[in-house]
Amino acid sequence: MAPLLEVRGLRVALPTRRGPQLAVDDVSFDVDAGEIVGLAGESGSGKTMTAMTLLGLLPPGARTSGSAHFAGTELVGLRRRAFRDVRGRRIAMVSQDPATALHPILTIGTQLTEHMRHHLGLSAAAARARAVELLADVRIPDPEQALRSYPGQFSGGMRQRIAIAVALAAEPQLLLADEPTTALDVTVQAGILRLLDRLRREKELAVVVITHDLGVLSAVASRVHVLYGGRLAESGPAATLLTRPRHPYTRGLLDALPHPEAAAAPLRPIPGAPPSLGAVPPGCPFHPRCAFAQPSCRVDPRPEAVPVDPGHRLACPPDPLRGRPAEPVAAVRTS
Amino acid sequence: MSSSSPLEAPAAPASPPAPARRRARPGRQRLGRFLLKRIAAGLLLCVGITLVSFLLTQLVPGDPVTANLGQQASADPAAVAAFRHQYGLDRPVPVQYLVYLGNVLHGDFGMSQQSHRPVSTDLAEYIPATMELALFAIVVSIVIGVPLGILAAVYRDRWVDQVLRVVSLAGVSMPTFWIALLAFYLLFFKLGVLPGGGRLDPTETPPTHTTGFYTVDALLHGQWSLLGSALLHLVLPGLVLATYTVGMLLRFTRASVLEILGLDYVRAARAKGLPERVVVLRHVLRPALISIITVAGVAFGSLLSGTVLVESIFSWPGLGQYAYNSAKNLDLPAIMGVSVVVAVVYIVINLLVDVLYGVIDPRIRLS
Secondary structure (H helix, E strand, O other), X not given: OOOOXXXXXXXXXXXXXXXXXXXXXXXXXXXXXXXXXXXXXXXXOOHHHHHHHHHOOOOOOOEEEEEEEEOOEEOOOOOHHHHHHHEOOOEEEEOOOHHHHOOOOOOHHHHHHHHHHHHHOOOHHHHHHHHHHHHHHOOOOOHHHHHOOOHHHOOHHHHHHHHHHHHHOOOOOEEEEEOOOOOOOHHHHHHHHHHHHHHHHHHOOEEEEEEOOHHHHHHXXXXXXXXXXXXXXXXXXXXXXHHOOOOHHHHHHHHOOOOOOOOOOOOOOOOOOOOOOOOOOOOOOOHHHOOOOOHHHHXXXXXXXXXXXXXXXXXXXXXXXXXXXXXXXXXOOOO | OOOOOHHHOOOOOOOOHHHHHHHHHHHHHHHHHHHHHHHHHHHHHHHHHHHHHHHHXXXXXXXXXXXXXXXXXXXXXXXXXXXXXXXXXXXXXHHXXXXXXXXXXXXXXXXXXXXXXXXXXXXXXXXXXXXXHHHHHHHHHHHHHHHHHHHHHHOXXXXXXXXXXXXXXXXXXXXXXXHHHHHHHHHHHHOOOOOOOOOOOOOOOOOOOOOOOHHHHHHHOOOHHHHHHHHHHHHHHHHHHHHHHHHHHHHHHHHHHHHHHOOHHHHHHHHOOOOHHHHHHHHHHHHHHHHHHHHHHHHHHHHHHHHHHHHHHOOOOOHHHHHHHHHHOOOHHHHHHHHHHHHHHHHHHHHHHHHHHHHHOHHHHHO
16 A cells, blocks of 8 residues: 655755755655654754645745655645645644644634635534534533633643644644644643544544654654754664664664653763754764764765665664664653 | 634524523623723823823913913903903912813813813814814725735735835825825815815805714715715825824734734644635734734824824814914913813723724733
């Protein structure tokens, strides 16, 4: 069966004062229906720009190439008008902070039903009935009352549930969740992740979770793609990637997480900062921050992500972490 | 303005009637209390303003006796004493104020020393003329300035925006008297498409008096030709008054729409696949209206003060001219009357702006 979303060699160049600069450079991954896939990386890694490409919401002047094939539609180069029928209807988005993503002065009812009515052509009454169902589905108590309320009247976790209901209103096949839990408490995070996982199971929904927090992905994702400097660093099954990472950057992301079994252990942040747009160093983009960097890492060509195991791709030719023992990974527990 | 969602209409068919109404009440009560508080504060402010305007007139250099009696009569102590006694100027200042306040509460602003009519009669004649002009100008400003401001923001840095930047700059920077003379010369003198002054042609008699607004009165009594004439007479002074406020509203609308266009919730609205028109009118304009309304309130205030010049150029028999003449002749009751009226208008505008905030933004209404 063909994957629901097939991204191949995606490149996104953003206009800057120094001319177009690649924010996403040769990224490929698949997402199946009913699957949660993680896109991980620090800010500036290209994960959000990848999502914006899939929604056709790149800033003006951005250029894309490669391919993003979604259920029979090629999204790269899709015309504005045609994109409006994909956006919200077939691919929806939940963004980082529900406090700012929901409109503060429109009722939940309006925000839940406006695109539903636009995309599905429902009457006001039908849309409202469906909105009540959706709110009940994401476990909002007293949905009838909630429809007349405003986002400010709900807690952060509730707002994110409402934002998810809004995203699901027009029955999309793919949900892009950009840092869906970052702004929330740990306990509330777990609830949101459980919700996403349930929706995946019950509705065959495909979810792309975009995050810098690998702990979030360990809880729900089946596959994880780690991006750095706009390029794929490592990708593979979540279980493998998060316990036996092969890319020093993936290792670094994991070491930066608090550990549930060793709470006193110091966190080890990755030294340095990710490269900014247009300032990606030659060779492996990660080499200035990498403890294992060799002379060959510092020169072009950039390492390609190549298969090292079935379903596991790695863009690190020296492969210094091969055969290292598995280590337990810090996780957000969902149960 | 932008909401077309029937969900928000009180009679939405899907809303369950009984519980909905029961739950809606606390919100409405809160709005009522909010209103009452604002009105009480406004009344207090009005009293304060009568005090300030009263004290200011006490401090003004110049003696009403000499100003009104003239050189010869003010040399005669008997005439001066009689004048001071007639107008209560011989009593202690606090008593004068209390008498004044009591009279004002009864709608009595005293006799104008200039027109020898009750100030209230004068005000009743001039206020509607000025209000009609200022309201016409503010409506024109909003109808032109706000949509153009939205356009400028949506087409930021494109040619539309560049052109509108020049328009707004010209609007706020051209002096009113110059625009007035230019418009007068061009539209009245050269082209003759608009009447040059007054509220009606000299041959016409005003419509039956009900509100004092000629357009409204003509409309109420079906005097159609008078309605047309009154509207036509409003255009020239109205547009001249509006040039500044159009520029002002255009700039503020553009700025506040731009600010909101960059927010997360607008990106979220776009991600829902809504047509751009809905995104701009519902998701962007609604929150932008809060600052637009504030500016419109300020703009209306500036219109009221701007009328002095425009009224004298276009011989508009309004409050501006009256205030000017009263000040020139140190006609204290008239000056105080005008001050109180202008203050009340300002307070009412502010109250209106506050109420509109509450209507637009539930966070204000519910907090």
